[in-house]
Amino acid sequence: MSPSVRLQEMIRVIRSARTQGEERGVIQRECAAIRAQFRQGDNGSRSHNLAKLLYVHMLGYPAHFGQMECVRLIASPRYNEKRIGYLGAMMLLDEKQDASLLITNSIKNDLSHSSQYVQSLALCTLACMGSAEMCRDLAPEIERLLRASNSYIKKKAALCAVHIVRKVPELGELFTPSARSLLSEKNHGVLHGAVVLITELCERNLDTLDQCRKAVPELVQIMKGLVMSGYSPEHNVAGISDPFLQVRILRLLRILGRNNDTASDAMNDLLAQVATNTDSSKTAGSAVLYETVLTIMDIKSESGLRVLAVNILGRFLLNNDRNIRYVSMTSLQKIVQTDHNAVQRHRGTIVDCLKDQDASVQRRALELSLALVSAVNIRSLMKELLLFLSSCPLELRANTTSGIFLAADRYAPSQRWHIDTILHVLTTAGGDVRDETVPNLIQLITTASDLHSYTVHKLYRALVADIQQQSLVQVACWCIGEYGDLLMKGECEETEPVQVTEDDVLDALETVLQSHMSSPATRAFALTATMKLSTRITNNVDRIRSIVSIYGSCIDVELQQRAVEYNALFKKYDHMRAAVLERMPVIDKNSPGHINGDFTAGVKESELVKVKQVEADRPQETNQACDLLGLLGDSDQPWQPSPAQPTTAPSSASTNMGGDLLDLLGGLDPIPAPAVTVYEKNGLSIKLQCDKKMDTGVTVTFTASNSSDNDISSFTLQVAVPKSVQLQMKAPSGDVIPAQGAGHVIQTVLLNNPNKVNLKMRVRVQYSKQGSVCQDMLQIDSLPTPALQ
Amino acid sequence: MIKAILIFNNHGKPRLSKFYEHYSEDTEQQIIRETFHLVSKRDENVCNFLEGGILIGGSDNKLIYRHYATLYFVFCVDSSESELGILDLIQVFVETLDKCFENVCELDLIFHVDKVHNILGEMVMGGMVLETNMNEIITQVDSQNKMEKSEAGIAGAPARAVSAVKNMNLPEMPKNINIGDISIKVPNMPSFK
Numbered sequence: 001m002s003p004s005v006r007l008q009e010m011i012r013v014i015r016s017a018r019t020q021g022e023e024r025g026v027i028q029r030e031c032a033a034i035r036a037q038f039r040q041g042d043n044g045s046r047s048h049n050l051a052k053l054l055y056v057h058m059l060g061y062p063a064h065f066g067q068m069e070c071v072r073l074i075a076s077p078r079y080n081e082k083r084i085g086y087l088g089a090m091m092l093l094d095e096k097q098d099a100s101l102l103i104t105n106s107i108k109n110d111l112s113h114s115s116q117y118v119q120s121l122a123l124c125t126l127a128c129m130g131s132a133e134m135c136r137d138l139a140p141e142i143e144r145l146l147r148a149s150n151s152y153i154k155k156k157a158a159l160c161a162v163h164i165v166r167k168v169p170e171l172g173e174l175f176t177p178s179a180r181s182l183l184s185e186k187n188h189g190v191l192h193g194a195v196v197l198i199t200e201l202c203e204r205n206l207d208t209l210d211q212c213r214k215a216v217p218e219l220v221q222i223m224k225g226l227v228m229s230g231y232s233p234e235h236n237v238a239g240i241s242d243p244f245l246q247v248r249i250l251r252l253l254r255i256l257g258r259n260n261d262t263a264s265d266a267m268n269d270l271l272a273q274v275a276t277n278t279d280s281s282k283t284a285g286s287a288v289l290y291e292t293v294l295t296i297m298d299i300k301s302e303s304g305l306r307v308l309a310v311n312i313l314g315r316f317l318l319n320n321d322r323n324i325r326y327v328s329m330t331s332l333q334k335i336v337q338t339d340h341n342a343v344q345r346h347r348g349t350i351v352d353c354l355k356d357q358d359a360s361v362q363r364r365a366l367e368l369s370l371a372l373v374s375a376v377n378i379r380s381l382m383k384e385l386l387l388f389l390s391s392c393p394l395e396l397r398a399n400t401t402s403g404i405f406l407a408a409d410r411y412a413p414s415q416r417w418h419i420d421t422i423l424h425v426l427t428t429a430g431g432d433v434r435d436e437t438v439p440n441l442i443q444l445i446t447t448a449s450d451l452h453s454y455t456v457h458k459l460y461r462a463l464v465a466d467i468q469q470q471s472l473v474q475v476a477c478w479c480i481g482e483y484g485d486l487l488m489k490g491e492c493e494e495t496e497p498v499q500v501t502e503d504d505v506l507d508a509l510e511t512v513l514q515s516h517m518s519s520p521a522t523r524a525f526a527l528t529a530t531m532k533l534s535t536r537i538t539n540n541v542d543r544i545r546s547i548v549s550i551y552g553s554c555i556d557v558e559l560q561q562r563a564v565e566y567n568a569l570f571k572k573y574d575h576m577r578a579a580v581l582e583r584m585p586v587i588d589k590n591s592p593g594h595i596n597g598d599f600t601a602g603v604k605e606s607e608l609v610k611v612k613q614v615e616a617d618r619p620q621e622t623n624q625a626c627d628l629l630g631l632l633g634d635s636d637q638p639w640q641p642s643p644a645q646p647t648t649a650p651s652s653a654s655t656n657m658g659g660d661l662l663d664l665l666g667g668l669d670p671i672p673a674p675a676v677t678v679y680e681k682n683g684l685s686i687k688l689q690c691d692k693k694m695d696t697g698v699t700v701t702f703t704a705s706n707s708s709d710n711d712i713s714s715f716t717l718q719v720a721v722p723k724s725v726q727l728q729m730k731a732p733s734g735d736v737i738p739a740q741g742a743g744h745v746i747q748t749v750l751l752n753n754p755n756k757v758n759l760k761m762r763v764r765v766q767y768s769k770q771g772s773v774c775q776d777m778l779q780i781d782s783l784p785t786p787a788l789q
Numbered sequence: 790m791i792k793a794i795l796i797f798n799n800h801g802k803p804r805l806s807k808f809y810e811h812y813s814e815d816t817e818q819q820i821i822r823e824t825f826h827l828v829s830k831r832d833e834n835v836c837n838f839l840e841g842g843i844l845i846g847g848s849d850n851k852l853i854y855r856h857y858a859t860l861y862f863v864f865c866v867d868s869s870e871s872e873l874g875i876l877d878l879i880q881v882f883v884e885t886l887d888k889c890f891e892n893v894c895e896l897d898l899i900f901h902v903d904k905v906h907n908i909l910g911e912m913v914m915g916g917m918v919l920e921t922n923m924n925e926i927i928t929q930v931d932s933q934n935k936m937e938k939s940e941a942g943i944a945g946a947p948a949r950a951v952s953a954v955k956n957m958n959l960p961e962m963p964k965n966i967n968i969g970d971i972s973i974k975v976p977n978m979p980s981f982k
Contacts, residue, residue, distance in 0.1 A: 008900050015899070051903055058806050058902065060818040079940050083933075087906055094811040117933050127915030128809065152929065156914060163915045189920045196917055234922055237877060244878070244921045247871050287873035322836035327872055358835035 006048045011055060027061050038069055046073060047084045054084075054091055067092050067099040074106045079118065082110070086121045095131030104134050111141045119145070120156050127160040135164040139171050146178040151187040158182065158193030162200045172201050176208055183218050188235055188242055191222065195248045202255050213256050216263050220270045223249050227274055238282035250274075250291040257299030264300040271296050275308055286316070286324050290331060297335045310335075310342040317349045322358055329353065329364035336371045347372055351381070354388045362388075363396055370403040378411040382421060390428050397432040401425055405437065415448040419455055423472075427462060430469025438474050443587045445479060453486040455479060457495055460487055460508070467512055474525045477512060480505060481529025482583060485536040502537045506530065510547065520556050527551060527559060531566045535581045545570055679765065679778045683708025684737070686717075686765065688780065698751045698759065705744040706737040708769075713737075715767040717747050722760060726752040737767075758782065790916040791875075792850060793820065793865040794909065796898065801825040804860065804898045805905055809916035820844045828854050828861050838872055841865055855879045859895050878921065882912060885923050889930060907933065 010030055017023040034049045041049070050069050057063035066088060073085030093100045103125075110122035123145075126138060142164060145157040161175045179201060182194035202209040226241050226249075235242035257264040274292045279285045289312055296309040316328030329350065336343045350372065353365035366388070373381055382404070389400050404425055412418035422441050426433065445455050459476040467473050480487060484505060490497045512518050512526040527548070534544045548570070551563035569577050679686040683706055691699040706712050715735045721727050730748040737745050753759060761780045766773065796805040803821050812820065823842040831839070833856075841850035845865050853875045854863040862879050866872075883893075885908060890897045898905055911926045912919055920926055 007903070011900055055902055057814075058803055060803075060814070060821075062814060080937050083907070083937070084903070087903065087910075091807075096811070115936070117936055124910050124914050127917075129811070155919060159914045159917050159919055162917060188922065189925065192921075193919070234924055237881070237921075242921070244874055244918060247874050251871075283873050284877055287871055287877065290873060291871060322834070323838065323873065323876065326836045326838055330872075357832070360836055360838055360840070363840070 007051045007055065010052050014059075024061075027056055027059070031056060031061070031063075035065055038065070047081045050084050050088050054088055057091060063092060067097060071099055071102045071106075074103050074110075079115070082118060082121060086125045089125050090128045094129050095134075100129065100131060100134070104137055107134070108138060108141065111138065111145065116150065116153055119149075119153055123153070123156040123160045127156075127163040130160075130163060130167065132167045135167045136171070139164055139168075139174055143174055143178060146175065146182065151185065151190045154182065154185070155187070155189040155193040158190065158197045162193075162197050165197075165200050165204065169204050172205050172208065176201055176211065180212070180215060183215060183222070188245055192245050192248060195219075195245070195252050199248070199252045199255060202252070209256070213260065213263050216253070216256055216266050219249055219253060219256075220266060223253075223270055223274070227277055238284040239279060240282075240284040240288060243284040243288050246274075246288050247291045250288070250295050254295040254298050257295070259300070261300055267295075267299065268301055268305060271301065272305060272308070275305075275312060280315075283321075283323065286327070290316070290327055294331055294334070297331075297339070306339065307342075310339065310345075314346050314349070317346055317353075322356070322361055325353065325356075326358075326361055326364055329361070329368055333364070333368055333371065336368065340372075343368075344372060344374075344377075347377065347381075351384045354384060359393050359396075362392065366392075366396060366400060366403070370407060373407040373411060375411045375413075378407065378413060379417075382408070386421070386424055386428070389425065397429050398434075401429055401433045401437075405433075405440075415444070416451055416454070418444060419448065419451065420458075423458060423462065426469055426472040426475070427466070430472045433471050438471050441475050442478055445475075446584065446586050449586075452483045453489075453492040453497075454495055456483040456487045457492050457498055460498060460500070460505075463508055463512070467515055468517055470519050470522050473512055473518065473522050477509065477522070477525040477529040480509065481525075481532035484529075484533045488537065502533075502540050503543075505533065505537075506540060506543060506547075509533075513547070513551075520558060523556070524558055524562060527562055527566075531569075532581050534570075535578050678763075678780055679776070681776065682769070682774070684712060684765075684767065686763075686778075698753065700749045700751060700761075702747045702749070702763075703744050704737055704747075706739055709739050710770050711736060711739050712767045712769050714773075715745055716765075718764045718766075719749055720762045720764075721751060722757055724753070724755045724757055725759065726754075728752075790869060791864055791866050791913055791918075792845060792916065793863075794913065795821060795824055795861075795863045795865070797821065797825055797861055797863075798859050798895060799829070799861075801829070804895065805902060805909070807906070807909060807913075809913075816844060824852060824863055824865070825861075827852065828856075828863060837876060853879070855883075857883060860898070874918075878912075878918060881921055881923055882909070885912070885926050888923065888927055 014023060014026055014030075017026050030052060034053055037045055037049050046069060050066055050073060053063050053066045053069075057066075070085050070088035070092060073081045074089060076082060076085070089100075089103060093103075107122045107126055110118050113119055113122075123142075126134065126142075130138070142157050142160050145153055146161060149157070158179070161179070165172045165175065175197065179194055179197045182190060182197075185191055185194065198212055198215070202212050223246065226246055229241055232241055235245075237243050240246070253267055257267050271292055275289065275296070278288050278292070280289050293309040293312050296305050301309075313328045313332055316324050317332075319325060319328075332343050332346070332350075347369075350365055350368050353361055354369065356362055356365070369381065369385065385400065385404055385407075389397070389404070392400055405422065408418055408421045412421070419441075422437070422444070426437075426441075445452070448455070456479045459472075459479045462472060463476040463480070486492075487498070487505065488500060488502060490499055509526050509530050513523055513530070518526070530544055530547055534541050545567075548563050548566045551559050552567055554560045554563060569580065573580075676688050677685055678688045685705055685707065687703045687705075689701045689703070691701070702717055704715060704717075713736045715732075715737055717732065719727060719729065728750040730750070732745055732747040734745050737743065751759065759782065762777065763780065764775065764777050766775045768774070790809070792808070792810050794805070794807045794809075795803065797803045801822065806817065806821060808817060808820075820842070823844055827839055827842055831854075837854055839852040839854065840848050841852050845852075846867070850865055850867050851872065852863055852865050853872055854861055855876070856862075862883065864875050864879060866875055886893045886898075886905065889904070889908060890901070908926065908930055911929050912921070
């Protein structure tokens with residue numbers, strides 16, 4: 001019986017199974033029968049069984065026991081069996097299986113078979129699943145076939161060569177000469193294969209690219225023939241003569257003409273001809289035109305041609321066929337970087353595409369719109385984008401929000417507009433924004449000091465309306481905590497003020513605290529905000545105390561810790577409460593509290609302390625700089641004050657040195673250099689330790705300890721180094737040094753010394769002890785050499 | 790490069806699955822299911838291009854599909870292929886199938902999977918487009934089929950005749966005609982010289 005009938009019977013039986021379980025049973029029975037037959041059967045039935053097995057495999061059932069059968073069938077002399085064997089090899093085997101090595105020899109023999117169909121089977125299988133070893137073994141055979149065989153085999157050999165080059169790039173040189181000679185073939189299939197092969201070779205190897213540039217005139221000739229020839233029935237697709245080949249040649253011309261003037265010149269005429277002569281009413285014509293446009297934009301073409309190309313794309317955009325609109329937007333995306341103005345002309349159409357019902361078109365339009373945002377069109381474009389946000393499909397929301405934020409960040413015309421935009425986004429799609437949005441927005445609000453009352457009014461209204469959007473609620477809580485007094489004063493110029501009492505505000509915050517919709521981070525925000533209000537309101541301090549003490553026994557550890565600390569603030573440290581809870585200073589964009597995306601209340605206290613350092617240091621920084629310079633007036637090298645605050649985030653690795661050192665810090669494990677005591681006075685002693693990380697970089701660690709009876713607090717270190725040396729100060733481990741050597745503060749400083757000058761440092765120490773502020777300066781003339789070079 | 794060619798029906802049952810990159814069997818089935826979910830949600834008059842699902846490579850790969858009656862033809866390609874070109878390729882593929890099977894329908898694809906694989910093998914090889922000329926493809930496929938038939942040889946002929954008769958739709962000739970309790974047996978016709 002011929003194989004198909006058996007297969008058909010089995011298929012019929014499987015299809016008649018009514019349930020999944022029945023089907024599984026049928027297939028298991030069949031597989032068992034197949035396995036038994038494989039073990040004892042003859043070659044004839046083997047092929048039928050393998051055909052059945054392949055069908056079963058397509059449905060998703062395991063079929064690995066057929067692998068050895070494939071090998072046996074491939075070795076058989078009969079065409080039928082070889083065919084099924086090779087098909088099985090392509091579907092069941094891959095380079096990871098051991099059985100694939102066994103077919104190498106069979107393939108080798110079949111490649112020199114007398115029948116071209118057997119040769120083609122072997123070529124097909126090699127191209128589909130050939131591993132690197134197989135490719136290396138058989139490459140010479142393929143090369144021979146490329147040169148001396150009929151066109152049917154030549155085209156298959158060409159594509160097989162492409163696969164070989166992908167797997168083993170070194171073999172590319174073997175195929176280059178034959179590939180070039182194939183370009184003179186008449187058969188379109190062979191031409192197609194040759195062009196693909198040359199494309200692959202040129203993409204991988206620059207020398208080949210240079211060699212193949214000489215083939216540009218030949219390619220231009222072929223294209224001209226295709227475009228100008230009349231109707232040829234065999235290659236005709238919708239009126240265009242072999243559009244597949246045209247597209248491939250255009251792509252190759254693009255690669256050859258990139259960054260090369262002579263090649264680009266040779267192509268200019270041809271491209272103009274193709275662009276004007278091709279009929280784009282059908283998809284085939286559009287495909288060729290689209291490829292032409294991409295080529296024109298990529299090579300060094302003359303300006304007239306570029307204008308023509310952008311116009312063609314604009315025409316595509318207005319086309320009714322969605323496919324063509326999609327494709328033109330993809331290509332506009334590629335050229336928006338280089339020809340920004342040309343694309344801007346089509347902005348209106350692109351923005352209209354945002355309203356299309358097709359999700360793919362919307363996605364493309366969104367990306368393109370975001371790329372087209374500029375300072376000029378930001379307002380109108382943002383309106384459209386916000387409108388889009390309210391109606392866009394869910395999968396695009398995250399992209400849209402982050403795109404809107406980036407655009408607003410770069411081109412915001414005013415701070416109020418910026419804040420408004422972000423608030424709008426948060427109300428519409430608060431659930432899809434990134435985590436950094438909350439700290440970014442807070443930082444923005446603090447810098448816009450004249451808009452505080454406006455912001456807090458808007459946020460209060462939004463909070464009262466809806467407490468579902470977590471990011472919005474977090475920002476609102478923070479603002480109410482900070483600027484609650486402005487809210488309750490009830491006056492605001494930019495927007496209608498809200499008449500609200502302290503109770504209302506506390507009610508709102510309590511709702512957030514108690515709501516099951518609030519995440520733990522949000523509740524932490526609300527609790528801290530409530531606490532901050534205790535200094536800003538007068539009547540309901542008791543209510544706040546009771547709220548705070550309730551949360552002292554909350555299950556959430558974070559909240560509980562906060563509440564207990566705030567309780568302590570009420571009870572034991574009431575005198576410090578006002579100072580601790582006063583208005584936060586403007587947050588620097590690089591401060592640790594800013595970059596730390598997890599901006600929970602837990603970070604607040606350490607940040608308060610660090611920010612206090614910033615506050616203390618800032619007004620004095622300029623003075624100190626002048627002082628340092630003044631004091632060092634006699635030194636031969638001009639000094640540079642420490643540019644970075646002690647609170648610079650370690651993650652701002654904008655300096656290369658910082659990055660390098662951070663990289664090396666993981667790998668190296670040097671013997672710690674001896675620590676040298678550089679300062680000792682009043683019980684405070686500072687030790688210095690150097691680690692040389694690379695030729696020009698040094699890490700200096702200051703360790704400060706306190707042997708006196710009193711604690712040292714507000715301890716800060718500042719460092720000045722010679723001008724050519726770059727300095728980066730890491731955050732200190734703290735600023736309180738407990739008495740009697742109970743603990744110490746460690747400050748790390750990274751130095752980069754590219755000019756290898758002698759490293760000197762001047763260090764200013766400042767601290768307060770027993771209520772009085774002390775300041776001292778020490779000079780370090782040479783750093784101790786580390787143990788490890 | 791073409792990563793995969795899938796044909797499945799409106800309910801997601803695979804009719805042909807050819808992968809040009811290696812995935813494990815489970816992953817292959819998951820890819821088929823995921824692709825079906827993505828493609829079946831599409832409206833009738835939207836464009837034929839989709840971002841690929843996560844399993845098959847995410848946003849680097851595109852799914853280019855066409856819906857014919859009960860079947861979806863999906864080609865999963867990466868960015869080096871021209872999208873409109875692949876759309877045309879699907880059309881050429883379907884027209885070739887039509888010529889080979891004479892008014893092809895889903896049942897043809899179900900019962901002759903190996904033949905469909907052979908035709909596809911003449912068009913796409915190793916993930917790259919091999920031949921796009923319909924006549925050329927059909928010529929090759931025909932000569933290969935002839936070779937197969939000639940190999941099956943004389944022994945194969947009666948088997949084919951039997952299967953041909955089996956599949957013939959003859960009107961049923963009842964052997965026994967029961968009219969009430971009279972039973973008339975149809976006599977065997979004598980053979981003529």
